[in-house]
Amino acid sequence: MTGTDSRLRADRLQAFRAAIAGIACSDDPALLEAKSRDYAWYSPVLQVLLDGKRGELVVRPTTEEEVIRVAAACARQRLPLTVRGGGTGNYGQCVPLEGGVILDITGLDRVLEVQPGSVLCEAGILILELERAVHAHPAVPGGQELLMYPSTRDIATIGGFIAGGYGGTGTVRNGILKDPGNVSLIRVVTLEEEPRVIELHGADIQKVHHAFGTNGIITRLRLALKPAVDWVHHIALYPSYAGALRFGCQATEAIGTTLDAFLITAVDRRFAPYYESEFGHRFPPDGDAVFAMVNPACLGRWRELMRQHGGRETMALTEPELKAQGLSPAFECAWNHTTLMALRQDKSWTNLQTVYPWVPGQGIDIDLVQRQMDRYGDEVVMHHEFGRNADGCVSFGLPLVSYFGKERLYEIIREHEADGCLVFDNHVYTIEDGGMKTIDTAQIDFKKVADPHGLMNPGKTRGWLPAYARP
Ligand SMILES: Cc1cc2nc3c(=O)[nH]c(=O)nc-3n(C[C@H](O)[C@H](O)[C@H](O)COP(=O)(O)OP(=O)(O)OC[C@H]3O[C@@H](n4cnc5c(N)ncnc54)[C@H](O)[C@@H]3O)c2cc1C
Numbered sequence: 001m002t003g004t005d006s007r008l009r010a011d012r013l014q015a016f017r018a019a020i021a022g023i024a025c026s027d028d029p030a031l032l033e034a035k036s037r038d039y040a041w042y043s044p045v046l047q048v049l050l051d052g053k054r055g056e057l058v059v060r061p062t063t064e065e066e067v068i069r070v071a072a073a074c075a076r077q078r079l080p081l082t083v084r085g086g087g088t089g090n091y092g093q094c095v096p097l098e099g100g101v102i103l104d105i106t107g108l109d110r111v112l113e114v115q116p117g118s119v120l121c122e123a124g125i126l127i128l129e130l131e132r133a134v135h136a137h138p139a140v141p142g143g144q145e146l147l148m149y150p151s152t153r154d155i156a157t158i159g160g161f162i163a164g165g166y167g168g169t170g171t172v173r174n175g176i177l178k179d180p181g182n183v184s185l186i187r188v189v190t191l192e193e194e195p196r197v198i199e200l201h202g203a204d205i206q207k208v209h210h211a212f213g214t215n216g217i218i219t220r221l222r223l224a225l226k227p228a229v230d231w232v233h234h235i236a237l238y239p240s241y242a243g244a245l246r247f248g249c250q251a252t253e254a255i256g257t258t259l260d261a262f263l264i265t266a267v268d269r270r271f272a273p274y275y276e277s278e279f280g281h282r283f284p285p286d287g288d289a290v291f292a293m294v295n296p297a298c299l300g301r302w303r304e305l306m307r308q309h310g311g312r313e314t315m316a317l318t319e320p321e322l323k324a325q326g327l328s329p330a331f332e333c334a335w336n337h338t339t340l341m342a343l344r345q346d347k348s349w350t351n352l353q354t355v356y357p358w359v360p361g362q363g364i365d366i367d368l369v370q371r372q373m374d375r376y377g378d379e380v381v382m383h384h385e386f387g388r389n390a391d392g393c394v395s396f397g398l399p400l401v402s403y404f405g406k407e408r409l410y411e412i413i414r415e416h417e418a419d420g421c422l423v424f425d426n427h428v429y430t431i432e433d434g435g436m437k438t439i440d441t442a443q444i445d446f447k448k449v450a451d452p453h454g455l456m457n458p459g460k461t462r463g464w465l466p467a468y469a470r471p
Contacts, residue, residue, distance in 0.1 A: 009056075009099075012079055013056055013057060013077075015073075015077055016057070016073045016077045016079055016101065017057070019069070019072070019073035019077075020069055020073050023059055023060070023066050023069065024059065024060040024061075024062075024107075025058070025060075026057070026058050027056065027057050027058075031058055032057075032102070035055065035058045035084055035087065036053060036055050036095055036102065037087065038088060038089040038090070038092060038093060038094050038095060039087075039088055039336075040089070040090060040091060040092035042336070042339060042350060042351065043426060043427045044350055044406075045406050045427040045428075046091065046092050049092070050092045050429070053092075053095050053096060053099075054096065054099065055099055055101065056100060057100075057101050057102070058101075058102045059104065060107050061105075061107055062107035062108065063107075064122075064189065064220075066107075067103070067108070067217055067219055068195045068197075070101070071189050071191050071195040072192070072193060072194065072195050074101055074455060075191050075192050075193045075453060076193050079100045079101050079455065080096060080098045080099060080101070080456075080457075081100055081101045081103055081191060081217075081456055081457075082095075082096040082100065082101070082102050082103070083103045083105055083159075083213040083217055083457070084102050084104050085105055085124060085156060085157030085159050085161075085163075086106075086152065086155045086156040086160055087160075088150070088152040088155055088160070089212075090426055091426060091428065092429040093164045093212045093213070093429070093457075093460065094164075094213070094457075095429070097429075097457075097458060097460070098458045098459060100455070105123055105124035105157060105218075106126075106157060108122035108123055108124035108125070108159075109124050109125040109126070109129065110125065111125065111133045111137075114133070114137040114139045114144070114225075115139055116139050116140050116144075118222055118224055118225055119133075119134050119144075119222065119223055119225055120185070120221070120222045121133075121158060121220065122220055123159025123162075123218040123219055124159060125158055126154070126155065126156070126157060126158075127146070127149045127150070127152075127153045127154075127161060128154045130158055131145060131146055131149065134228075140225075140227055140228075143227075144225035144226060144227055144228055145225065145227070146170065146223060147170050147173075147182055147223070147224055147225070147226060148167055148170030148174055148176075148177070148182070149161065149331075150168040150336075151168055151169060151332055151334055151335040151336060151337040152337075153331065158221060159218045159219075161177070162183060162186065162209055162221060163208070163210070163211060163213050163218060164210065165177060166435065167387060167389075168331075168335050169263050169335065170263070171387035171388065171389075172261055172262065172264050172386050173255055173256070173388075174226070175387075175388055175389050177209060178209060178210075178389070179389055181224055183205050183209065183222070183224075184202070184205075184223070184224065185199060185205075185220070185221060186199070186200045186205050186208050186209070186220075187199045187200075187218070187219050187221070188215075188216030188218050189216065189217040189219055190216055190449065190450040190451065191451045191452075191453065191456055192453075197219075198216065198450065206442065206443075207445075208443075210431070210435075211431065211440075211447075212431055212457055213456060213460075214431075214443075214447055214451065214456045214457045214460050215446050215450045216446070216450035216456070229262070229296075230296060230318055231262050231293035231294065231319070232293065232295075232318060233293055233315065233316075233317050233318070233319065233330035234292040234294050234313070234315060234330065235279070235282050235289055235290070235292075235313070235314045235315040235330070236289070236290050236292075236311040236313050237283070237287025237288065237289055237311060237312055238287060238288045238289075238290065239287065239310045241266070241268050241269070241369070241370075241373065241382055242366050242369070242370055243288065243309050243311070244266040244267075244288040244309075244311075245363075245369060245384060246309055246363075246366060247266075247290055247305065247306060247309040247311060248265075248290060248363075248384065248386045248395070249362070249363025249364060249386070249393075249395070250363070251264055251305060251386070252363070252386040252388070253361070253393055254305075255388070258298070259294075259298050260294070260295035261293060261294050262293035262294075262295075263292055263330055263331055263334055264290065264291075264292050264385075265290065265291040265330070265334035265335075265338070265383070265385055265386070266288065266289070266290050266382075266386075267283075267288065267289045267290075267333070267338060267382075267383050268381050268382040268383060269285050269286065269288045269289070270285070270378070270381045271283075271289075271338065271342065271381060271400075272284055272285035273285065273345075274341040274346075275333065275341060278328060279327070282315045283314065287312075290306075291333045291334055292330060293329075293331065315327075334385065335385060335398065338383045339351040339383075339400060342381075342400050348403055349400045349401065349402060349403065350400075350401050350403045350409070351400055352399055352401055352412070352413065352416065352423065352426065353396065353397070353398060353424040353425075353426045353435075354396065354397035354421040354422065354423050355394060355395070355396055355397070355421060355424070356368070356369075356384075356394075356395045356396075356397060356420075356421055357420055357421075358393050358395060360392060363393070363395070364395045368419055368420070369397075371419075372416075375415070376412070379401065379402045379412075380400065380401050380412070381399060381400040382399050383398045383399055383400065384396065384397055384398070385398060406427075409427065429459075429460060431443075431461050431462075432462045433462070441463070443461070444461070444463040444464060444468075447461070447463075447468075448468055452469070452470040453469050453470055454466065454468060
């Protein structure tokens, strides 16, 4: 920024602060540093690209009316705005590339209505608190539960999950966030001089889902619920990783008919040292593990299938039982938490996000996984998640990869693509270069409506061109 530009920016920030008087606001450097980061440090590539990027003010509204005042003030002063929930995104989604205002949404944390089958809530509520509220609510005897949550359930917000997430724990039973009916209402505040409140229903929800907060500030959501199940957190060990995968494929195909589970995760035995201090004999390095959350009503059939594949059970506990023993829930051994387990002890790892083709009735090509294991040796350590989406069953690879530089990382990515795996590149920060692959024109058209000046999380979508911005 030139001297003139920075004086102009300082004037704008001052005018912004005056316009939002009464709403919590801070320029404390330590807070700005903390609120400008997420979990992009998983990727050494992103670490370099995002180094030094920082917001200039943090605001924390507590009502939708206050969000509207912040949005209006940002639009009038043409200040960039980045919405932040729990800050657990892996791709720098809430790292402000062009400074400006960070809107901490966690003050909007109310549950507004619980009915049999659905909940209406504010976007900044922690998913853990939302889950507790729907479980305790008397709308359904025995309580209800969310259809899915990220493995960061305890520290992520529901709005951040919808704006930045994909699926996770629960996906093997209920599909991904995008599937019809899982989210039935999203309410957004637009970033205009006179902000509007827009409610999106049905397929229109996709205009905002996974848009990284680039096209409207989500204030409320309605989500589907199901009757609560007291899931059994389960670990079984298999004689080979291929055996663990075979079990996973067969169990996943049986979900909804003979089996019921909320999580199925296969973890290569080479992860065991990273689990040792917590899980000890439950995951020693002489077996490949399947972490699962199993409906107690079908535990007998689960164990039968496990034994058919040569598995042996090392843990079967409910969440309160785990807590009493100081153990983490199975979902914190899954999804991106598996990589976190390794990174806590060894920062030389990074990971990949891949999808393996699924043949109905058979599952993924386990020989292909074996060939990949032979090809990479200890450079790549395997981890597969099992899930489903509107099209059927699916398996996501989340392997650990030793980081030997960007060139080698992309060589491994290209080899996975040549193997027929789809790679959701987690070493980039734009929506399109990651999972989306193409520009979602419906999201960009909605951005023209909800963020006509192009101020929201600038730089995160390649589909937005400066020429689109209203002066
Ligand atoms: C250990 C670990 C495990 C994870 N497991 C999973 C997983 O299982 N499944 C999965 O999908 N993801 C997973 N993630 C990624 C991430 O945790 C999820 O996407 C999470 O739900 C993000 O929520 P958050 O509140 O932290 O959002 P943030 O990181 O704060 O925000 C994410 C994005 O959403 C935008 N945003 C946030 N709130 C709003 C709002 N109210 N309105 C508009 N935009 C908004 C932000 O600007 C940002 O672009 C994991 C990450 C880690 C580090």
